[in-house]
Amino acid sequence: MATDISPLAPKTYAELPAIKGVRIETVAAGIKYRDRTDLMLMVFDRPASVAGVFTTSKCPSAPVEQCRANLGGGKARALVVNSGNANAFTGKKGRVSTVLTAQAAAAAVGCGEGEVFLASTGVIGEPLEADKFAPVFDRMAGSASKDKWLDAARAIMTTDTYPKLATRTARIDGVAVTLNGIAKGSGMIAPDMATMLSFIVTDADIEPAALQLMLKRHVGSTFNAVTVDSDTSTSDTLMVFATGGSEARPISAAGDPRAREFSKALADLMQDLAIQVVRDGEGASKLVEITVTGAASARAAGRVARSIANSPLVKTAIAGEDANWGRIVMAVGKAGEKAERDRLAIWFGDVRVAADGERDPDYDEARAAEVMKRDEIAIRVDLGVGRGKARVYTCDLTKAYIEINGDYRS
Amino acid sequence: MATDISPLAPKTYAELPAIKGVRIETVAAGIKYRDRTDLMLMVFDRPASVAGVFTTSKCPSAPVEQCRANLGGGKARALVVNSGNANAFTGKKGRVSTVLTAQAAAAAVGCGEGEVFLASTGVIGEPLEADKFAPVFDRMAGSASKDKWLDAARAIMTTDTYPKLATRTARIDGVAVTLNGIAKGSGMIAPDMATMLSFIVTDADIEPAALQLMLKRHVGSTFNAVTVDSDTSTSDTLMVFATGGSEARPISAAGDPRAREFSKALADLMQDLAIQVVRDGEGASKLVEITVTGAASARAAGRVARSIANSPLVKTAIAGEDANWGRIVMAVGKAGEKAERDRLAIWFGDVRVAADGERDPDYDEARAAEVMKRDEIAIRVDLGVGRGKARVYTCDLTKAYIEINGDYRS
Structure with missing residues (x-):
């Protein structure tokens, strides 16, 4: 079992005061x-x-x-x-x-x-x-x-x-x-x-x-x-x-x-x-914040955000520092919630990679690659169909997750 | 990208005859x-x-x-x-x-x-x-x-x-x-x-x-x-x-x-x-057949089977040849379908590992380990609450999956 401390661990632990009772x-x-x-x-x-x-x-x-x-x-x-x-x-x-x-x-x-x-x-x-x-x-x-x-x-x-x-x-x-x-x-x-x-x-x-x-x-x-x-x-x-x-x-x-x-x-x-x-997610090397806006409802936004956050293809792409927004499209599509492909927009950090159902004409791959190198990555998806919003946090999926969960007998 | 042929590939390809038209x-x-x-x-x-x-x-x-x-x-x-x-x-x-x-x-x-x-x-x-x-x-x-x-x-x-x-x-x-x-x-x-x-x-x-x-x-x-x-x-x-x-x-x-x-x-x-x-699943080293019986309906059985088949913890355990039936219990529990913990029974191959809501008293770890070494693994779960049945096929989750999907930019 891996015992190294997560690279995303806080530098210091909070000091908790006594609580009466x-x-x-x-x-x-x-x-x-x-x-x-x-x-x-x-x-x-x-x-x-x-x-x-x-x-x-x-x-x-x-x-x-x-x-x-x-x-x-x-x-x-x-x-x-x-x-x-x-x-x-x-x-x-x-x-x-x-x-x-x-x-x-x-x-x-x-x-x-x-x-x-x-x-x-x-x-x-x-x-x-x-x-x-x-x-x-x-x-x-x-x-x-x-x-x-x-x-x-x-x-x-x-x-x-x-x-x-x-x-x-x-x-x-x-x-x-x-x-x-x-x-x-x-x-x-x-x-x-x-x-x-x-x-x-x-x-x-x-x-x-x-x-x-x-x-x-x-x-x-x-x-x-x-x-x-x-x-x-x-x-x-x-x-x-x-x-x-x-x-x-x-x-x-x-x-x-x-x-x-x-x-x-x-x-x-x-x-x-x-x-x-x-x-401290098993094997995590990056913290990922996923925000979905413009969904039919907050519940729908949550389901789409979770579909993205749980997709092994999205998570491995993030581990590989690959701004692979095609996999985000896939995860939006499979969530089963109302989405209109041609209104979808996707950002990695502040870089808009897709808009109006296709690659952003001004997409700058170098800038997106820069974002993907960070420890903390924000992904935003606007569905363009309503006002529902949700935010979900996850981590990437790395070989260390497989090591922790597959290389030992519990 | 990995280009080795899957270890689970057929030994020969079927020869297809001409079809008129x-x-x-x-x-x-x-x-x-x-x-x-x-x-x-x-x-x-x-x-x-x-x-x-x-x-x-x-x-x-x-x-x-x-x-x-x-x-x-x-x-x-x-x-x-x-x-x-x-x-x-x-x-x-x-x-x-x-x-x-x-x-x-x-x-x-x-x-x-x-x-x-x-x-x-x-x-x-x-x-x-x-x-x-x-x-x-x-x-x-x-x-x-x-x-x-x-x-x-x-x-x-x-x-x-x-x-x-x-x-x-x-x-x-x-x-x-x-x-x-x-x-x-x-x-x-x-x-x-x-x-x-x-x-x-x-x-x-x-x-x-x-x-x-x-x-x-x-x-x-x-x-x-x-x-x-x-x-x-x-x-x-x-x-x-x-x-x-x-x-x-x-x-x-x-x-x-x-x-x-x-x-x-x-x-x-x-x-x-x-x-x-x-x-030919990306990175697959084992073919896994998951059969769920005794569910409230066929649809419920299918959802439970899919919950097991898609669980990264179950899939990594199989990659590690670990008869980790606790993770099967987890996947049954999270599926959201009717299940009674104390009626649940689980088999790896023909080895019953759990019954009546706890470890099978006759559980033989060596026999289960033998099953897990195979290329093809059958997992059966009986929920004990009805007559619904379903079967799903999947593969294990290995480091090669992460390599294929995380180590290259598509």
Whole structure:
């Protein structure tokens, strides 16, 4: 498995401040990896409001089902995440494992099992031995501290080449609140409600239903707008926890104007983390932003953008630094959405390569080649049939993706 | 561009017999390739019945539009196919090019422009200079002969590594008729009504409407059941011509019991050619047959099979000879069709790897590894929710695919 750090990795990792009401611990529980932390416990000292969105896979992992079942309660006291094993497609053993894990975590933290949320990432189909976790939770709950965000981001990594962290602040009635987030994901990334795994914590005081609405509002343009390889995971999980540890007064409705700045900061944080996931796309050498305008609807624009972003021919052309707009035409055509060939226009960066259904008469190949050499490439397609717009982020498809996914036996 | 012949290529090419009523000529017209034939003219001495299915792309090539417009007439006197340039997304120039080509071919053959059918394959977006063809058609029509099927299959190749030919015979009222077919395609293959290009000729006498019905009936389980890279072409064209040159009496209805053997032979020929296209999939090292049973409907089974066949994670695992059934579970889950995780069963070859929503307790990794080493791999998935069934053919995803599509500028 390739272990070099992605060339698109950030130069430095965000330093996340402490958030009142949450403590973190990580350990190496020996689930699959040697000498690497693979278990993370987040403890909320008082019940935190919780919201979450999960994979739309028809074969979701056992932890995803556990989270869905507990989400109705709206309160969290503990989050347990392990890497190395997804506890997906593990049948009854998988369910037993989530029950045992939640029981042990609840006992260690001193809460109900319904206040424990679980997530697992790694190999599909291997039974997850929960008895490995149970003995360590007591110790972890005791030593958990407020400054272990980087450790948390590392503990949930699988084929990720770097930890993903981001932080934002916002004011509610003039009082500052903080939002911290971590994420993991590199392959099997085409989130359809959420990414592989991402967890956001804020010290704002926000009711669960309001938090859920804000989360849903922003997920479409952030995590659901990224794709590495079109393969939607069995384990996608995105959760937000609000500890209420700040001095800011409570928010009870998503539409409350007092929550506007918070909601914007949440969207911004989610976008930051989602882009970090794409930048760590397996084998990625280029970050690609695809904007589709002039579609019949926003939904149609999204489908066309995703068709371009998931096309192996488009992705390999980008890897080869080839401004191959014919493949963009192909991907627009196969998307099945309304498009009129003779109104289509395509740009690579600021270079218009095609217009009115044929090559731009002023097309300058040297300028397009210059654009293709960049680390970050913007592709814009105008369909010319309506006002629908969408943006999707992806990466290129290189030999390293094949190496990572084809040259080893998982 | 890789030029090695696919390891999955047939050991010998089918020898196609002459078919009464059709003559073929090929030349090197210098469209894009050096020292290679790139133009093929098929002449039908008397009007042949014609049927065709074409790409569902919203950005079809100019020749696809030309064929669609002429299909209503039901009669063909000439087929002109060039490789090296797809005449797709070429705007008004593209339409002018098809008109000029059809006029020149009609003049050479002595027929109406509505009896000429065109197909082009190659680069998208480059204007196709029809004036290169016009001067050569006269000569080609004169020298066309009955024995040039292999030349025809070679002339229409682009990234193909071998020519694709097949032949069948059938009896109508006890009289033998022949069906010959050629195809091309290697990348941008996820046909959605037809493959890149395939042409079938028979000496049976079949009315156009009946021929069209038979073609449509068989295309779903043959050409539309193969995928190399999920990228549907702008140029997919599959046509059948019936010259009536045999002694067999005419067929005027697809449902005529006298046509049963012919229809079966047609389906068989189409399947043969479609599999040859997958065997030449860009970078392919393994042919993969994916069968989905127990789905809610045949349509649902097809979507699940296609989700598996198009998953880069499944395809790279097969390239790595990894019996990674977790990725099959992922692909089933993301397809969006009804599936119950705990009823799912998966086989590689005859080795059941998963059943009842978890790893098969009798799973033998060594036996599965043995299966994965083969050139041809059968994957079966039973969803356990209904009686719908579908079969799809694909190939693996290797570094050679990336080399072919990313390491050159087209």
